[in-house]
Amino acid sequence: MTPETKITANKLTMVQAVTAGLRIMLKENEEVVVLGEDVGLNGGVFRATEGLLEEFGEERVMDTPLSESGIIGVSIGMAVNGMKPVAEIQFLGFIYPAYEQIMTHATRIRMRTKSKYTVPMVIRAPYGAGIRAPEIHSDSTETLFTHMPGIKVVCPATPYDAKGLLIASIEDPDPVLFLEPLKLYRSSREEVPEGKYRVEIGKAKVVREGHDLSMIAWGAMVPLCLKAAEELMEKGISCEVLDLRTLYPLDREAIAATVQKTGRTVIVHEAHATGGVSNDVMAIINDTSFLYMKAPIERVTGFDVPVPMFALEEHYLPTTGRIIKAAEKAAHF
Known part of the structure; x- marks a missing residue:
């Protein structure tokens, strides 16, 4: 085309x-x-x-x-x-x-x-x-x-x-x-x-360019990261947002590229912290980009409990506030 x-x-x-x-x-x-x-x-x-x-x-x-x-x-x-x-x-x-x-x-x-x-x-x-x-x-x-x-x-x-x-x-x-x-x-x-097109499986996408810190997310956490990135820009922190799109196989090259560009990383997902895909992302960062890191990796995730009922559901999910707090911690390390 x-x-x-x-x-x-x-x-x-x-x-x-x-x-x-x-x-x-x-x-x-x-x-x-x-x-x-x-x-x-x-x-x-x-x-x-x-x-x-x-x-x-x-x-x-x-x-x-x-x-x-x-x-x-x-x-x-x-x-x-x-x-x-x-x-x-x-x-x-x-x-x-x-x-x-x-x-x-x-x-x-x-x-x-x-x-x-x-x-x-x-x-x-x-x-x-x-x-x-x-x-x-x-x-x-x-x-x-x-x-x-x-x-x-x-x-x-x-x-x-x-x-x-x-x-x-x-x-x-x-x-x-x-x-x-x-x-x-x-x-x-x-x-x-309207017509037929394909998005390649196994390829992540940078949905926001930045140079101070990388946010890595997928699914419903991507718009949350974009919102947090907007607020962080007002505080002088430029955030890149990487949408993984595919969770297996992970896009090692895209993960390494964004981390090596910014040197600081926040990974966001709503799944439980233990055993989450973020652990595999961190392993890729360790294998490919350890010497580029300027701060420890931060994670913002769900908690290690079953998803609670209505009254507590919003407390279980990551929020822009939690993401901003993690990003500021990494940025000011």
Whole structure:
């Protein structure tokens, strides 16, 4: 595509961008099918599949029984037989009954068969806190899956990236866990091209340039970091914000580049502190950029407790205040 090419775009929310990505792939490839609880008649619990049943029929958009293990097991069978299933798990916290299917089969079949079979399936899972949902609906347990060689884990922070990453995920020959931040589903709109495009899996993106300090985040924490960076600029601290976009495999080059540029780092995620993806990011920084560091790495995360109920949910989540405090500590070390 040349710079002169005219691109038609619409302003979409993230959930609309997901629908647009699914529609393009269902139209283009008859091997693509969508399945999950309430994805057909109801259009999904968050309406991400609204209208797709009417457009493509019940053989392509399938309501399933309430069985996450069954949804993933059937999807694995479809995938090894040449189809491209996109399975929706209504909330990431509902995925645990399917953990065995993912860990034991989906991630291992390529290795087990010496690449005779692959598993080109996508698991879509809304995740994260901040919308005052009941227990188990707000979990951010992405590291359960970044510890599985054989599956990619992606997490968009914008509508543009949501559509492009979803298309790339459906086209990938291996399983992809596609995390959709609940708090960002309808929080903003941006220009999203009408046609097909891809956002490469495994590539992070600098969403704000800066030179004093690097903020590294993903999902719903990216706009929070951007807000904190604006406030820190008024205090004379210039912050670069890196959106990882892919949590496995991590973009080592992008992480090293931003850290070596600024020498100070704050990592932000809403998952529990222990075992979070931030630990892997810190390991990459240690391996690639230790001698560039001007201050210890700071982390702003959720706490090592289950996501609390409504009254305490906001206290559990990272805030701009906590991010600013961590950034000032690193900047003034």
